[in-house]
Amino acid sequence: MTGDVLRNMFIWARKSNTDANDWxxxxxxxxxxxxxxxxxWYQSGxxxxxxxxxxxxxxxxxxxxxxxxSIKGVGKxxxxxxxxxxxxxxxxxxxxxxxxxxxxxxxKLAKLWLFHLxxxxxxxxxxxxxxxxxxxxxxxxxxxxxxxxxxLFGVFTRYYSPRGYxxxxxxxxRSTSTLLSGALFPIGILTKNxxxxxxxxxxxxxxTSPILAILGxxxxxxxxxxxxxxxxxxxxxxxxxxxxxIAIRAERTRRYAIYS
Amino acid sequence: MISIQNLEFGYKEKKKILKRNxxxxxPILRNISLDFQRGELYGLVGPNGxxxxxxxxxxxxxxxxxxxxxxxxxxxxxxxxxxxxxxxxGNVSGASSRLFSTMTLGEHVAMYSAIYxxxxxxxxxxxxxxxxxxxxxxxxxxxxxxxxxxKFELALTLACLxxxxxxDEPTVGLDPAAILQIRKMxxxxxxxxxxxxxxxxxxxxxxTTTCVRGGFLQDGYITNEYLSAEIDADxxxxxxxxxx
Numbered sequence: 001m002t003g004d005v006l007r008n009m010f011i012w013a014r015k016s017n018t019d020a021n022d023w024x025x026x027x028x029x030x031x032x033x034x035x036x037x038x039x040x041w042y043q044s045g046x047x048x049x050x051x052x053x054x055x056x057x058x059x060x061x062x063x064x065x066x067x068x069x070s071i072k073g074v075g076k077x078x079x080x081x082x083x084x085x086x087x088x089x090x091x092x093x094x095x096x097x098x099x100x101x102x103x104x105x106x107x108k109l110a111k112l113w114l115f116h117l118x119x120x121x122x123x124x125x126x127x128x129x130x131x132x133x134x135x136x137x138x139x140x141x142x143x144x145x146x147x148x149x150x151x152l153f154g155v156f157t158r159y160y161s162p163r164g165y166x167x168x169x170x171x172x173x174r175s176t177s178t179l180l181s182g183a184l185f186p187i188g189i190l191t192k193n194x195x196x197x198x199x200x201x202x203x204x205x206x207x208t209s210p211i212l213a214i215l216g217x218x219x220x221x222x223x224x225x226x227x228x229x230x231x232x233x234x235x236x237x238x239x240x241x242x243x244x245x246i247a248i249r250a251e252r253t254r255r256y257a258i259y260s
Numbered sequence: 261m262i263s264i265q266n267l268e269f270g271y272k273e274k275k276k277i278l279k280r281n282x283x284x285x286x287p288i289l290r291n292i293s294l295d296f297q298r299g300e301l302y303g304l305v306g307p308n309g310x311x312x313x314x315x316x317x318x319x320x321x322x323x324x325x326x327x328x329x330x331x332x333x334x335x336x337x338x339x340x341x342x343x344x345x346x347x348x349x350g351n352v353s354g355a356s357s358r359l360f361s362t363m364t365l366g367e368h369v370a371m372y373s374a375i376y377x378x379x380x381x382x383x384x385x386x387x388x389x390x391x392x393x394x395x396x397x398x399x400x401x402x403x404x405x406x407x408x409x410x411k412f413e414l415a416l417t418l419a420c421l422x423x424x425x426x427x428d429e430p431t432v433g434l435d436p437a438a439i440l441q442i443r444k445m446x447x448x449x450x451x452x453x454x455x456x457x458x459x460x461x462x463x464x465x466x467x468t469t470t471c472v473r474g475g476f477l478q479d480g481y482i483t484n485e486y487l488s489a490e491i492d493a494d495x496x497x498x499x500x501x502x503x504x
Contacts, residue, residue, distance in 0.1 A: 077361070077362055080361060088322070088351075088356065088358065089357075089358050089359075091320075091322055091340060092320065092340075092358075093346065093375060094343035094344075094347055094376075095343065100371070104363065104371060108367070
């Protein structure tokens with residue numbers, strides 16, 4: 001857990017000064033995540049039984065790189081709308097700003113070669129580790145939905161934050177939500193019941209789903225694994241709709257407040 | 261097609277803590293009645309802060325009038341919750357960009373063509389070539405010059421085939437050749453698509469060459485209405501200086 005906090009602090013501190021749309025920044029992130037993981041794992045000693053290959057694989061899955069791309073874009077436009085009084089930009093567009101930005105950045109992400117590479121690596125790893133083929137599409141969907149949840153959570157908290165505290169609240173929210181997406185974090189931390197813990201955590205599927213599918217749990221049967229993946233899928237879909245509704249409502253409240 | 265009847269509007273003071281209702285400021289627009297027919301733009305002349313942009317926002321539905329009403333095709337103007345209504349409006353403002361800074365021009369085109377099902381891509385590409393910005397589609401919106409931005413926004417807006425045009429100082433900051441191109445493009449569009457709306461500009465020649473008629477917005481009232489066929493820009497300027 002301390003490792004996750006430290007890693008997220010490094011990443012977000014660095015992120016604020018770089019452009020995540022730039023592929024060099026993305027490579028930098030990969031290297032940074034890998035190196036911080038190495039340091040944290042080495043220092044903790046708690047996972048010393050695992051070999052370095054596990055560390056590499058965990059690093060690949062432990063942080064949803066591509067959320068950096070999407071969060072960055074959505075956040076910038078959102079701040080533009082709110083701080084620069086540019087609501088007229090979206091006032092006349094059919095549809096709200098939230099679905100437009102979300103659709104745009106997800107579309108942008110879908111074209112990103114680093115994202116393709118990352119997905120390919122995940123699929124290859126899953127196959128190499130003998131994960132059942134039918135779990136792979138569910139795993140990929142879970143990653144996408146979990147990351148959209150991360151984005152939406154950031155979006156509506158930004159809308160609801162008081163003006164003077166927006167940056168600090170946003171920073172805390174991002175750190176907390178990415179921390180909650182940490183693979184080893186969510187299971188059993190909210191409740192002792194691991195299934196309930198997954199359901200209560202809207203972000204867990206980003207990392208937990210691939211970790212379970214690829215690296216697996218030696219004590220978990222195949223049926224149990226499918227059961228867990230499906231639970232994650234359904235709960236994260238429900239969270240997604242809930243967050244989308246809240247984000248659209250938050251945008252509308254913020255947007256029409258200046259006209260009343 | 262657009263009928264403004266006895267319209268009045270005043271901004272509200274910012275809500276104060278512990279006060280339940282916000283206070284109204286004196287009306288900026290008073291008893292305005294105007295009718296625009298299809299195929300014509302109405303030119304609004306007036307000094308800064310007289311309420312031209314406010315009137316434009318009232319027509320679009322961004323604000324609601326305090327008194328009076330706006331009738332579109334015989335029905336009360338819908339509000340901005342109506343997606344179909346928003347598809348009918350084309351708004352370009354010289355003063356403030358409607359482009360997203362984190363998107364490229366090409367991404368804007370993709371987004372608009374996805375949102376507006378009537379988007380005329382062929383016409384749009386022709387205009388980009390005419391304005392010599394066809395090679396800039398991969399550039400970020402924030403990297404465009406002021407003039408390039410207005411040309412791109414205007415072409416993008418008209419390509420969505422709006423029925424109601426709200427042009428708020430669309431030629432500000434443009435070079436003389438570009439101003440001529442813009443006037444020609446707007447005139448062709450009005451003729452071809454039978455659109456209507458309003459145009460504000462401090463370049464009075466824009467108003468006499470593009471709008472069929474117009475009027476001065478003075479102390480919240482429309483005064484000194486004119487027909488562009490009977491007046492040239494010099495005469496309009498003379499009248500303007502007399503009034504303001």
